[in-house]
Amino acid sequence: MRQLNVAIIGGGTVGSGVYKALRRNGSLMAARIGARLRVKHVTVRNKRKARSVRFPASIVSTDWKAAINDPKTDIVVELIGGTSTARKIVEQALKLGKPVITANKALLSEHGESLFQLAAENKTSLYYEASVAGGIPIIKALRESLVGNQFTQIYGILNGTCNYILTRMEADGEPFEDVLADAQKMGYAEAEASLDVDGFDAMHKTGLIASLAHGFWVRPDAIHVEGIREISTLDIEFAAALGYKIKLIATICPVTRNKRSKKALPQVQVSVCPTLIPQSHVLASVSGVFNAVYVNGDVVGETLFYGQGAGQDATASAVLSDIADASLDLLNHQSIRVAPFVAHTEDCEVLPWEEVVSEYYMRLSVTDQPGTMAKIADVLAKAGIGISSIVQPEGHEGKTVPLILMIHDASTASMQKALKQISRLSVVKSPPRMIRVEHFQ
Numbered sequence: 001m002r003q004l005n006v007a008i009i010g011g012g013t014v015g016s017g018v019y020k021a022l023r024r025n026g027s028l029m030a031a032r033i034g035a036r037l038r039v040k041h042v043t044v045r046n047k048r049k050a051r052s053v054r055f056p057a058s059i060v061s062t063d064w065k066a067a068i069n070d071p072k073t074d075i076v077v078e079l080i081g082g083t084s085t086a087r088k089i090v091e092q093a094l095k096l097g098k099p100v101i102t103a104n105k106a107l108l109s110e111h112g113e114s115l116f117q118l119a120a121e122n123k124t125s126l127y128y129e130a131s132v133a134g135g136i137p138i139i140k141a142l143r144e145s146l147v148g149n150q151f152t153q154i155y156g157i158l159n160g161t162c163n164y165i166l167t168r169m170e171a172d173g174e175p176f177e178d179v180l181a182d183a184q185k186m187g188y189a190e191a192e193a194s195l196d197v198d199g200f201d202a203m204h205k206t207g208l209i210a211s212l213a214h215g216f217w218v219r220p221d222a223i224h225v226e227g228i229r230e231i232s233t234l235d236i237e238f239a240a241a242l243g244y245k246i247k248l249i250a251t252i253c254p255v256t257r258n259k260r261s262k263k264a265l266p267q268v269q270v271s272v273c274p275t276l277i278p279q280s281h282v283l284a285s286v287s288g289v290f291n292a293v294y295v296n297g298d299v300v301g302e303t304l305f306y307g308q309g310a311g312q313d314a315t316a317s318a319v320l321s322d323i324a325d326a327s328l329d330l331l332n333h334q335s336i337r338v339a340p341f342v343a344h345t346e347d348c349e350v351l352p353w354e355e356v357v358s359e360y361y362m363r364l365s366v367t368d369q370p371g372t373m374a375k376i377a378d379v380l381a382k383a384g385i386g387i388s389s390i391v392q393p394e395g396h397e398g399k400t401v402p403l404i405l406m407i408h409d410a411s412t413a414s415m416q417k418a419l420k421q422i423s424r425l426s427v428v429k430s431p432p433r434m435i436r437v438e439h440f441q
Contacts, residue, residue, distance in 0.1 A: 017316035135314030149297030215345035
């Protein structure tokens with residue numbers, strides 16, 4: 001049985017998890033793929049740092065260049081994070097024709113297109129199952145299992161930190177800031193949590209899924225992103241009373257155009273933002289730190305992928321899957337069974353956010369006096385925006401009361417313009433709050 005040597009670049013949480021998992025199930029993987037896997041190098045920044053796993057001193061170094069350049073290194077696993085040094089690591093390995101595995105969604109979001117091209121030029125591959133949704137095999141599913149489908153709908157809960165916070169806010173009625181602080185103490189959120197709670201982590205993953213699903217490279221700056229900082233317990237309570245839950249939803253959906261449309265190219269909505277979804281939908285039941293991806297294909301129909309979206313073991317499991325694929329490719333004389341990304345749709349673009357049409361939830365704080373609703377309705381009517389229902393919750397006393405409006409389909413641009421006008425009304429006492437509503441139809 002052939003032996004393949006692996007260099008793990010980065011000995012942190014995920015790197016330690018991969019080493020531990022290989023030590024635990026290495027013989028099982030060898031039996032399944034037909035090659036023994038040996039970790040020959042583990043490179044770290046600080047060899048003296050205490051770690052959850054003790055690496056043999058003989059394989060640990062601080063020189064990632066030497067580990068990659070070693071002629072006996074067959075597979076390189078990049079697990080350091082960031083986009084500067086990580087990019088150099090991946091590029092150097094690919095130039096040497098060595099397959100690379102990464103869990104680095106930020107790197108791929110910013111430089112994926114050029115890295116995939118570099119891999120092709122050097123007749124090797126870049127594997128990235130662990131970069132999206134942890135242990136959920138969504139990359140392989142889209143690229144291989146569902147290759148015969150056109151994807152009519154993809155919706156995802158792709159950030160466990162945000163999902164945990166929203167779940168706790170709903171269950172305990174605690175405000176965002178308190179739940180975030182608690183999540184940081186428990187290790188579910190980083191000390192600097194903006195990457196998660198402001199939606200950028202989910203945005204990186206969404207761009208990768210959208211690119212795979214629709215065959216053109218989706219740039220990060222084309223994706224609309226909103227985080228969950230502005231979600232209040234009031235919004236969660238009112239949403240529940242109306243039959244909804246609030247989730248941070250990634251949306252990847254081709255736009256159905258009117259035959260009279262003058263748009264030159266097909267368009268796909270790609271966005272990440274808080275969304276009201278029906279309590280009856282399967283995504284509404286995804287709680288805590290779990291992730292889920294709902295995929296609707298024109299042949300397969302509805303499918304759901306659910307599991308741990310982050311963490312040492314879940315991410316390590318995905319990395320092991322990629323190590324196995326890289327091993328099989330090497331055993332097959334360097335041929336690439338499945339290309340990491342194939343641009344198969346040149347004439348397609350991301351729908352500008354201003355043109356996205358949706359239903360909306362709107363919460364206002366207004367003066368409790370006759371004529372208030374008439375003034376608000378007049379602004380909406382002049383903008384051509386219809387109201388499907390109005391709720392004025394009882395039990396609120398004082399000079400101002402909440403007013404909830406459910407809005408028929410309207411473009412984002414028209415809603416934003418109407419909100420500016422509504423916010424200037426004397427009867428409106430705080431900035432209006434608007435959240436998308438999705439019925440998955």
